[in-house]
Amino acid sequence: MAMILVGFTLILLMDLVPIVRRRSWRSAIGFFLFFIPALTLAVLRQKNVEVPSLMLALGDWLKAWGISY
Amino acid sequence: MKRQWLSRWSFLILLLLFSLLLAGCWDYHELENLFIVTGVGLDQVADSDKEEDPDKEANTEKMDVTLQIGKTQSPSTGSSDTGTQKSSAILLKTAKDTTMESIMQLDQDSSRTMLLHHNQVMLLGRDLAKSGIENRIDAFLRNQQMRMEVLVMVADRRAEDILAAELEEEEISSMYLYGMMQDLYNVSPHYKIRMLDFVSRLRDGTSSAVAPIVELVEQEDKERLKLKGMAIFKKDKMVGSLSSQEMQGYIWTMGNVKQGALAAQTDLGRAVFRIVKLEAKRDIGLNPNGSIRGTISVYATLALTELRGFSGMTPLELMPYLVTLSENEIKRQIRDAFKVAQELDADIYRFGLDFHRRHPKVWKTIEEQWDQLFREMDLDLQVKVKLPATGQIAKSLEMEEPKP
Amino acid sequence: MRIDKSRISGLQFMFAMTCFIQASTLLSTFIASVTFQDSWLAALSGSLVCLPLIWLYRSLMVMFPHQNLLEIFDEVYGPVLGKVVSAGYCWFFITLGSINLTDLGDFVKLTIMEETPNVVLLIMCILVAAMALRRGVSLVVRYSDFFVTVAFSVLVISIILLLNQIKLENFLPVFDQPIGKYIQGTHIIAAIPYGELVVFLMIHPNAKMSRRDSGRYLLWAFFLGGFTMLFTVLRDVAVLGNTLDMFTMPPLVTLRLVNLGMALSRMEILFVIVLIILLFFKIMVLYYVSVMTVAHLLKIKKYRHLILSVGAFMITYGLTLYPCPVKHAASAQETTPFIWSPFEILIPLLTFIVAKIKKLPAGKEM
Structure with missing residues (x-):
């Protein structure tokens, strides 16, 4: 857990600080668009919460439509 | 300038953090x-183990x-006292x-x-x-x-x-x-x-x-x-x-032999050959009556290494005789091994696989009965031996040429 | 708008593509249990089927030499629909990158570092790739020619060293499976290694090459990569025979069998390292393309600050994709070709047709 927090804090320091300094809000959006899901997934993984797989879900959906081998 | 300084520093810390992980291998095993x-x-x-614990059922x-x-450790240490060498x-x-x-x-x-x-x-x-x-x-x-x-x-x-x-x-x-x-x-x-x-x-x-x-x-x-x-x-x-003999027969059937020895005994004497090369070609097919026909053609190159007996024969007579002799011996050993395999219903030659590869369509219809087909399969065996060398001597001491 | 201003030469572009295909040779695993000893046929037909696809990509590259895939969409479908399609591709690239990343993790775990946690391996990989990404595409593809050479040498050396174990009978019987299996195998090969070349439509504006060259380079890359793929499958079938479909990674088992007496056995570690390098290269390209896509979508000029967060996302997202390699293989065999097909074949084809109808790019070309 500590490692996750330290790692993500470092990313925050390295990337968000310059973004905020430059006040380029688009970059901030892009940054958080990936930063927050990544952090969430990392924490969920740490807490052993099973996150459903998108690929498998898509596969099952296609299978339901009869599109598969 | 200051911003760059900060981001540089955090990058450096990140690197240092990972160097902690890298310092030792994760799953190191020392010799x-x-x-x-x-x-x-x-x-x-083992039976003895069962006896120790008779109450327990044999598992x-x-x-x-x-x-x-x-x-x-190196083997040189302690080699001086051979008496208690472990x-x-x-x-x-x-x-x-x-x-x-x-x-x-x-x-x-x-x-x-x-x-x-x-x-x-x-x-x-x-x-x-x-x-x-x-x-x-x-x-x-x-x-x-x-x-x-x-x-x-x-x-x-x-x-x-x-x-x-x-x-x-x-x-x-x-x-x-x-x-x-x-x-x-x-x-x-x-x-x-x-x-x-x-x-x-x-x-x-x-x-x-x-x-x-x-x-x-x-x-x-x-x-x-x-x-x-x-x-x-x-x-x-x-x-x-x-057995060892039959194993040799099996090995010869499989071909691709590069060395080996072959001894043949007749009333006249005993001849020992060295195998220089032995190739086996096989062809497997279906007879019209539904049985399996296997053809094995063995091509062997031998060299003569030892002779005993054969007195009274000239080298000229002897060579063709030896060729037939060795051919028959190879045939005998191959057949012996084949007989064992057939008796056990065990297709150790992968004839079934060969058949499957050559005739995939027919295979599907006979796959079920393969054991029986293999048991009843007849082997058409052809052996061709070349004997180009007689070794350093052409005649043997026993092989006196009849005086005129 | 060009975000990454670094340029690469046409040759580097070609080698990058070759390397990209070569990195997928490990994925021949997926067809092994579909077409068995005929897997090489699937690899061959998959390559042939992809020739028109390569032509399609080439046409798009030639029609829009200064625009990457997302800009092409903007121009062809208009700003709104174009953005929607681009967002789809954004997901596609990131997912692809994540899948390959977990593949690398599984592979390293299976081969050299059994006990190291997956995450550590993935983080190391992403960190190194991130450093390259900061410098732009020129650094990403700089060593591709070297990687291609090494990969080729490994293939040739392994075949030579395995010559005594190659049994040509293992290819028989040919055409022993139902026809559907061949179609499935062909589709897997077409969609998984070759179709993924669509990512290079994001890179081609950075490559300095003439119209004529682009077609030539694409074909050569395709030929060299396909050659590697085909011969890897041929080698594995010839050596492993009917045990091919038993293993999770047949190429690895084959390489482990290399044995020159007592002295020169157990040298698979060399091959493994090369495969890791290749996979790393593929991940790096996919990572780069993902970051570029995000930057383009949000019109961010300074993409550098996105790199790490996208990388972190790729790792965590990748770890959720497949709970185990068995499910991965099953999905790759059954459904993934269908999921990828729209991105690799349908949308590029549609784009090409619409562009032709709309007579795009209007007046830019002489």
Whole structure:
């Protein structure tokens, strides 16, 4: 857990600080668009919460439509 | 400037943080903490063990697993006092349901970790081989440390005895076995049965797997290991074996022989040949009446190495005679082996696979009855021998030319 | 708008593509249990089927030499629909990158570092790739020619060393499976290694090459990569025979069998390292393309600050994709070709047709 927090804090320091300094809000959006899901997934993984797989879900959906081998 | 400074610093800290992880390998194993397994023996649980605990019912699931471990110290130390010289291999043994359970148990009970990468041979005890091994060898395929080139061999009695053998030639018996098989591999690749070859045959469905049998013999208080033919498996159970002679017949049928010897006896005398090259071509097809016809054409190049007898023959007469003699001998041995295989319903030649490959359409209709077809199959055997050399001498001492 | 201003030469572009295909040779695993000893046929037909696809990509590259895939969409479908399609591709690239990343993790775990946690391996990989990404595409593809050479040498050396174990009978019987299996195998090969070349439509504006060259380079890359793929499958079938479909990674088992007496056995570690390098290269390209896509979508000029967060997302997202390699293989065999097909074949084809109808790019070309 500590490692996750330290790692993500470092990313925050390295990337968000310059973004905020430059006040380029688009970059901030892009940054958080990936930063927050990544952090969430990392924490969920740490807490052993099973996150459903998108690929498998898509596969099952296609299978339901009869599109598969 | 200051911003850059900050981001540089955080990057540096990140790097330093990971250097902490990198400093030591994650899963390092030091040599002095390892037991290098050189051979694994699987046996049926010994009777003596059952006697110790008579209340317990005989558990057929269990098997004795023996690990042979090569010592890592150099052999030169302590070689001066030959009287108390100990073997440089350690044997560890336990009985569990599966191989990996046993290895884990041994791992727990010993001071070091087992390293299986260098395992040379998987020895199956005869009794275990007879009771079926399909459910025993999974670990040897699944485990990342196990290699597909591990030799598969059958022990004439118990595998642990073979692993425990104290040999003069080699300190570790499985290294000896490896050397022996490597040597035979130069004779014909079909002697050496790797795990891959063994499993490949098990997966064929109709083919029978074979594996060399090793025997421990005591000669004048010395232990020796000998090759004693080949075990024949039907499905995954050992059902019989080929004797050394028959094994030679089998090897010749498979072709691609590069060395070897052949001795033939007649009323006139005895001739010994060296095999220079022996190729076997085979053709398999369906007779109109639905039976299987197998044609094997053997082309052999021999060299004469020893003669005894044959007095009264001129070299000119002798050579064609020897050619027929050797041809007949090869034929005899091949037929002998084939007869054993047919009696056991065991397609050790992979004729079924050959048929499948040549005639995939027909195969589907006869696959079910292959055992019967193989039993009734007739072998059309043609042997052609070339005997280009007589060695350093053309005549022998016994072979006096009749005086005019 | 060009975000990454670094340029690469046409040759580097070609080698990058070759390397990209070569990195997928490990994925021949997926067809092994579909077409068995005929897997090489599937590899061959998959390559042939992809020739028109390569032509399609080439046409798009030639029609829009200065625009990457997302800009092409903007121009062809208009700003709104174009953005929607681009967002789809954004997901596609990131997912592809994540899948390959977990593949690398599984592979390293299976081969050399059994006990190291997956995450550590993935983080190391992403960190190194991130450093390259900061410098732009020129650094990403700089060593591709070297990687291609090494990969080729490994293939040739392994075949030579395995010559005594090659059994040509293992290819028989040919055409023993039902026809559907061949179609499935062909589709897998077409969609998984070759179709993924669509990512290079994001890179081609950075490559300095003439119209004529682009077609030539694409074909050569395709030829060299396909050659590697085909011969890897051929080698594996010839050596492993009917045990081919038993293993999770047949090429690895084959390489482990290389054995020159006592002295030169157990040298698979060299091959493994090369495969890791190749996979790393593929991940790096996919990572770069993902970051570029995000930057383009949000019109961010300074993409550098996105790199690490996208990388972190790729790792965590990748770890959720497949709970185990068995499910991965099953999905790759059954459904993934269908999921990828729209991105690799349908949308590029549609774009091409619409662009032709709309007579795009209007008046830019002479």
